[in-house]
Amino acid sequence: MQTFEVIVQILLFIAPLAISVRYGPMALIGCSAVSVFIMVEIMRMEPASPPLSAVFIILSVICATAALTAAGGMEWLVRLAGKAMRSHPRSIPVVGPLFVWLFTVMSGTGNITFALVPIMYEVSYAAKIRPERILGTAVAVCQLALMASPVAAVTYVFLTLTEPEGNTLLKTLAVTIPASLISTVLTSMVMSRYGKDLADDPEYQRRLAAGEIEPPNTDADAAEDLPPLRDRAPWSAFIFLGGVICGCILGFFEPLRPTNQVVQADGSVLDHTVSMAFMIPITMFAVAGLIMIVCRVTTQDVIGQPIIGTGLIAALLLASVPVLAGTILNAHMDQVASFVGSAIGVSVALFALILFLLASLIQSQVASLTMLVPAALAGGLAVGPMTGMLGAASGNNLLASMSGLGQACILTDKTGSTKQGSILINGSFLLPMLLGSVFAIALGLGIQALVY
Known part of the structure; x- marks a missing residue:
């Protein structure tokens, strides 16, 4: 039975x-x-409880990002990035993904990549560089960079789960930032030689001969006639970045957060410092409010941003899938902990494999960590190695060719070099995702030995 x-x-x-x-x-x-x-x-x-703190974090970051976008701050940042990329077109295979990494780390969402895709394509094609090399890497990097973002939901979900074990934001970022940044550069360098040059690509040559695509425009780096930005657009970017910096300071220096006395059931009194899982959402909601007031952004402007829908789906996924998995885990925690402990006994790196496969199935980094980290802690895996292997969560990008961002890259690339793949996963995004994950895990495991 x-x-x-x-x-x-x-x-x-x-x-x-x-x-x-x-x-x-x-x-x-x-x-x-x-x-x-x-x-x-x-x-x-017995039903599991939904991770409400994680949902709280996701909603706050999405609201702040939507307010930033509605105020024109995101477009202002994208134009700065476009100007920098156009000034160094031959470096686009590395510079493009680096801007994706930087903007994702700053904003806490990979959706910023949508705005950068047309620029990366235009610059690479004008430089006669195969666009697939940049676009495929960019899609992988935007997921990898989330682990290094001080305002990403996945960072604080992991921190919330591991704080009782003595983990801190400073320790986490000290591992994930250099690991993801260096892996971005390494992946970009490898991918810069991937695939045939456009001059030798038969599909591109066919499209060019058939008139389906215009020849590269050598004047593509000329100034564009862009529509004017909203008033105070740069202000919104400064407010947002100020919120990110504030969150980092509060996370790095615990004494800056308030400490309250909490009465226990036995009558004893304990000091309780307000957690970052609370401070970050409050900070980001405050950022959204300040942007709306200072930059005169209405509610309709904010809720009309596409990222609101994306964020709502992410929050709903987090409120449902971990409950399903947690309900099963509650009934079999002893067996799961024993299995995870045995797997870790064979090889610590099996945590990375399990995380990669789980993220691939669920397609959510936050939900995967919410399910796996408690079991790994129960199985005896230390926080340090776990932090070093967070890059494996980019496995949620396995079906990138079917995602909105993947499709945007495929449709934008008129040369035909960026492809979906015959069996969904074997498209232009698979190799950079695997390279980025492997590099990040290897670097992360090495760096965490120095940090933890």
């Missing part, structure tokens, strides 16, 4: 994932709720 129940639970976990491949993330959210209902109401299993 127990074996039968376990099989049913596995099927209830796999079914929403299988359905989501065809119908998308909203189907995963809804079907996860169906599975949880069956487990709780029919199988009488």
Whole structure:
């Protein structure tokens, strides 16, 4: 009977994932709720609690980013990046992904890459460089960089789960920032030689001969006639970056956060310092409010930004999928901890493999870490090695060719060099994703030995 129940639970976990491949993330959210209902109401299993702190963080960062975009601050930053890339077109294979890394780290979301894709394509094509080399790397980098962002939800979810073990924001970023930055450079350098040059690419030559694409414009680096920015657009960028810096300072220096006395059940009194899982959302909501006031942005301007929809789906995924997994884990935590402990006993790096595969299935870094980190801690894995292997969470990009960003790159690249792939995963984004993950894990494991 127990074996039968376990099989049913596995099927209830796999079914929403299988359905989501065809119908998308909203189907995963809804079907996860169906599975949880069956487990709780029919199988009488103890339900897991949704990670509300993580949802709080995601919503706050999305609101701040949407306000920044509505105020024109994001466009101002993108124009600065475009000017820098056009001034050094031959360096675009490395410079392009570096700007993606920088903007993702600053904003806490990879959606900024959408705005950079046309610029990277235009500059690379004008320089007669295969666009796939830059666009494929950029898609991989925007997910890898999230681990190094001081305002990304995934950073604070991981910090919240590991703070009881003595982890801090400073330690986490001291590992993830250099690991992801160096891996970005290494991946870009490898990819800069990937694929045929445009002069030798038969598909590009066919399109060029058929008139489907114009020849490279050697004047592409000339000044463009761009529409004027909103008034005070730079102000919104400065306010946003000020919020990021404020969050870093509060995370680095714990005494700056308030400490309250909390009465325990036995009557004793303990000092409790306000956690970063609370301070970061409050800071980012404040950033959104300040941008709206200073830059005269309305509510309709903010909620009309595409990132609001993306963020809502991310928050709903986090409120549903980990509940499904947690409900199953609650019933089998001893066995899971034993399995994870045995796997770690064989090789610590198996944590990275499990995280990569889990992120590939769920397509959410936050949800994957929320599910796996407690089990890994119970299995005896130390926080240091775990931090060093966070780059494996970029496995959520395995189906990048089917994502909105991947499709944007494919449609933007008129040369035909950026491709989807015949079996979904074997497109232009697979190799840079694997390279970035491997480099980040190797570097992270080495750096964490010095930090932790």
